[in-house]
Amino acid sequence: MGEVTGKVMSAGEAVERFVHDGNELVIGNYTVGSCAELVYEITRQGKKGFTLYSQSGIFDVEVLVAGGCVDRLVTTYVMRSGGKKGGSAVERALNAGTLKIEDYTNFDYNARLVAGMHGFSFIQVLEGVMVTDLFRKRGFMGENKFRVVKCPYTGKNLLTVPAATPDVCIIHVQRADKFGNAQYWGAMGSVAAAALASKRIIVSCEEIVDHDVIQSSPHLTIIPAYRVNAVVEVPWGAHPTEVLGYYNVDNLMYNGLFVSAAATADGLKAWMDEWVYGCPDRASYIDHYIGKFGSAALDELRAKPFYSAPANYGSAFTSHWDREGKERSMGVTLPELEKLLQERGKSYE
Amino acid sequence: MSKPFTLDELLAIVVAKEINDYENVVLGVGVPMTAGALAKALFAPHATLMMESGIVDIRPLLSLNNIADAHSCRGFSYATDLFSAFTMTYRGFVDVCFLGVGQVDKYGNLNTTVIGDYEKPDLRLPGSGGAADFMSYSKRTVLTMRGGTFVNKLDYFTSPGYLEGGDSRDKTGLFPKGSGPAALISTKGVFRFDPMTKEMYLSQIYPGVKLESIKKDIPWDLKVASDLSVTPRPTDEEIDFIRDFAPELSAGRELAVELRNAYIKKKADLRSGKNA
Structure with a gap:
């Protein structure tokens, strides 16, 4: 990987170039470490008409739905602010008729992306849901939500779901290099499949690190550079959700301000006016936060280190040629080998 | 006599006792996570907790907000993905899972999707x-x-209990033989399922709770075990564990939210006072 690829850019540029109205958009993160800044930027740019895929639609889905960006939602789990009494943006949009929903189980949803990731057109899922309304109630996908096929080997009925290959995935990770190798660790969830199933991938990260760092820990890389379109460095990019090894969930912003705001349409609008539309980018969002609550409020969220033991990637040799210049298994030097090739008539001028 | 306890605390302690040593356990959001940690600490040290x-094989440091919480990601043994977590369940490697209830019917079928x-x-x-x-x-x-409700008919059928009761679950051929809900544990008592009819019945009642207060929540004629027992009071050790590990569970939802909101307001006011 020689040249600088020009993938490093701002959230604004990445969203402008790679997220388009009417796209199938997938939020790659699952419950934690959500790509908050990319979600906010999409909302600020007023993109619309999405079919949104979200494994666990917490505040990120609430913001996109309340921002009027989403027509259709494929999901397994949505947020409900404030328990029985509180509502949610999703509930309000369903009742207003501006949002259509398709409910899957966690596995079925993820399986659709796994199928897409591997290039299959459908995949077998767990047949137990056939007795439930998850199977019986069809939303906008109709017959294509699930189909039953006969196993050609056992003759049993198998439940299947169609592959999903969203147009664009937005995802936040701990670190990446400038080429786009994206590293993520902790609860792996369905993060890799969501990204790899997609046609375009925007990666935001807490920090851009040297390529050497990636090469010394390749098992942490969940998306290879060649699949990534944009790399956006955004410290605190998942705030108020947590990023393992960087910071905790911010209860003050999340359970405190956001959850109570999201219970009503007006509350959520006021919250978004202040924290999404009112801050042009993540740096100004963090400035606003510090201005309001002090830097100590952020500092106390920072993770205390707990490092993984290094794994030894070493091998015995780094070359076929030993210290005397002899090839280790044939016992000859390179000039000796070349001479032998000539003597045996194997070398052509 | 042991120290006073809350019904939320007793719920978590009773749930913890459903975990046996050496079992593979899938924990859901909320009370089960705290129950799992309690079981691991006091009753089932070799249980494998997973999400x-x-x-x-997680060792939660403190009570968790969600199924990928950073406080469960320090010192676990196996990092797999969601897809494999479910296929290992499909293949029969999970002994017990814990699920929260929105609506439940008499055969333990669940709705966690929609009311109305x-x-x-x-x-x-x-x-x-x-x-x-x-x-x-x-x-x-x-x-x-x-916080859920007992109903005669679910508004939406999300998760399969014993379907129409009797052998109807096993007869579908879709599920492992003998699987299904083993117990429903509320803040008032413990319900189990009749081995033949698979109908839910009251098996244990919490100390200080009246049978009428349980029956009034249930729209069908609830069957009660002939040997209905009173749940033993929790020990101080159990109560202390919960208060240290999950103080918001001890506080209860209402008080926790009230205190949390007041504390946030106080912090913000202090700060803006400083700036003025």
């Missing part, structure tokens, strides 16, 4: 998440109930 986000109409909901609940698949394939399921 559907793919973290296996699906398209125009009165209350849109979270959805299945992992519930339907875990309840299908875990060897047994324990239901935990803090």
Whole structure:
């Protein structure tokens, strides 16, 4: 990987170039470490008409739905602010008729992306849901939500779901290099499949690190550079959700301000006016936060280190040629080998 | 006599006792996570606790907000993914899973999706998440109930209990033989399922709770075990564990939210006072 690829850019540029109205958009993160800044930027740019895929639609889905960006939602789990009494943006949009929903189980949803990731057109899922309304109630996908096929080997009925290959995935990770190798660790969830199933991938990260760092820990890389379109460095990019090894969930912003705001349409609008539309980018969002609550409020969220033991990637040799210049298994030097090739008539001028 | 306790605390302690040593356990959001940690600390040191986000053999440091919480990601043994967490359940490697209840019927079927109409909901609940698949394939399921309701008919059928009762679950051929809900544990008592009819009955009642207060929540004629017992009071050690590990559970939802909001306001006021 020689040249600088020009993938490093701002959230604004990445969203402008790679997220388009009417796209199938997938939020790659699952419950934690959500790509908050990319979600906010999409909302600020007023993109619309999405079919949104979200494994666990917490505040990120609430913001996109309340921002009027989403027509259709494929999901397994949505947020409900404030328990029985509180509502949610999703509930309000369903009742207003501006949002259509398709409910899957966690596995079925993820399986659709796994199928897409591997290039299959459908995949077998767990047949137990056939007795439930998850199977019986069809939303906008109709017959294509699930189909039953006969196993050609056992003759049993198998439940299947169609592959999903969203147009664009937005995802936040701990670190990446400038080429786009994206590293993520902790609860792996369905993060890799969501990204790899997609046609375009925007990666935001807490920090851009040297390529050497990636090469010394390749098992942490969940998306290879060649699949990534944009790399956006955004410290605190998942705030108020947590990023393992960087910071905790911010209860003050999340359970405190956001959850109570999201219970009503007006509350959520006021919250978004202040924290999404009112801050042009993540740096100004963090400035606003510090201005309001002090830097100590952020500092106390920072993770205390707990490092993984290094794994030894070493091998015995780094070359076929030993210290005397002899090839280790044939016992000859390179000039000796070349001479032998000539003597045996194997070398052509 | 042991120290006073709350019904939320007793719920978590009773749930913890459903975990046996050496079992593979899938924990759901909320009370089960705290119950799992309690079991691991006091009753079932060799249990393997796992969550559907793919973290296996976790040792939660403190009570968790969600199934991928950073406080469960320090010192676990196996980092797999969501897909494999479910296929290992499908293959029969999960002994018990714990699920929360929105609506439940007398055969332990669950609704966690919607109250009212699906398209125009009165209350849109979270959805299945992992519930339907875990309840299908875990060897047994324990239901935990803090705010849900008992109904004659679910508004939406999310996760399979004993279907229409009797042998109807086994007869479908879709589920492992003998799987299904083993207990429903509420803040008032413990319900189990009749081995033949698979109908839910009251098996244990918490100390200080009246039978009438349980019956009034249930729209069918609830059967009560002939040997109905009173749940033993929790020990000080159990109560102390919960208060240290999950103080917001001890406080209860209402008080916790009230205190949390007041504390946030105080912090913000202090700060703006400083700036002025």
